[in-house]
Amino acid sequence: METNDGFAVEADGEVISVSGDLDAHTAPRLDDAISANDSGGSVRIVLDMSNVDFVDSSGLRSLIRARNVEGQERSVVLRSPSPATLRLLEITGMTEHFGIEDAP
Amino acid sequence: MTGPPQSGELVDRVVLDVMSTTAHLRLVRLMVSALATYHGADLNDLEDLRIASGELCANVIDAAGDGTRLVAVAEVRAGDDGRSLVLEATVTGTDSIEPFDDISSMVLTAAADSHGLGRVLDGKDRADVVTSSAWFSRRLHLAAVSEPA
Numbered sequence: 001m002e003t004n005d006g007f008a009v010e011a012d013g014e015v016i017s018v019s020g021d022l023d024a025h026t027a028p029r030l031d032d033a034i035s036a037n038d039s040g041g042s043v044r045i046v047l048d049m050s051n052v053d054f055v056d057s058s059g060l061r062s063l064i065r066a067r068n069v070e071g072q073e074r075s076v077v078l079r080s081p082s083p084a085t086l087r088l089l090e091i092t093g094m095t096e097h098f099g100i101e102d103a104p
Numbered sequence: 105m106t107g108p109p110q111s112g113e114l115v116d117r118v119v120l121d122v123m124s125t126t127a128h129l130r131l132v133r134l135m136v137s138a139l140a141t142y143h144g145a146d147l148n149d150l151e152d153l154r155i156a157s158g159e160l161c162a163n164v165i166d167a168a169g170d171g172t173r174l175v176a177v178a179e180v181r182a183g184d185d186g187r188s189l190v191l192e193a194t195v196t197g198t199d200s201i202e203p204f205d206d207i208s209s210m211v212l213t214a215a216a217d218s219h220g221l222g223r224v225l226d227g228k229d230r231a232d233v234v235t236s237s238a239w240f241s242r243r244l245h246l247a248a249v250s251e252p253a
Contacts, residue, residue, distance in 0.1 A: 005127060005130070021129075021130055021133075023126070023129050023130075023158055023162065024126040024129060024158075024162040024165070024166075025125075025126035025127050025129055025130075054133070054154060054158070056129075056155065056158045056159055056162060056211075057159055057162070057207045057208050057211050058162060060207065061207065083151065084151050084154070084155070087151050087152070087155070088155060088211070091155075091210065091211060091214035091215065092207060092210050092211060092214075093210070
């Protein structure tokens, strides 16, 4: 559901679609959505970032947290990240910790 | 008739005075990117300025007390070989700003030319009235001739 800050998260199986700015204000909602979607302890999660225009370090921390489920590390794939998202991954040296894929 | 601005001279200044809430981080990013765009910053600058300004203000807001305000001042100054944008974000609260953690430091180091923290007591060394601020400076790489009318 989209709120008045333009941020929304929707889960559909292993794919979680995120839209809006992922920052210190909105990142907790992504954490909540990922936790709520973790009941099966999936080993892979896809975050559709095609509608995310901006990510800050709080958002990055959420992406890092998404790699851990029930004490196990899992694969987190970022689908269609924006240049701004890729720039943040690049300057923090985190690019290699995530799979990057284009939209199917 | 005035000539071009001298090095160090203030060219433009925008002040944003809002509640200290992370909901307003978007406003800060918008202010900084709009000002930098007006002064001809290129796309890489704009991306880095959005990252740096959000990072800076998120740390400042984190230190703010209840009911406090965030004052973010963005200044564009002339330099010998271009222009620079400086953002200073200040809150008056009960806590000082924690030193930037590893990720924030990495982000600010990469996205800005320099950054720092400040903390000023009210002159009477009262710990309950502390003005905390953080700032960064970034040289603008101009994508266009930048002498707005």
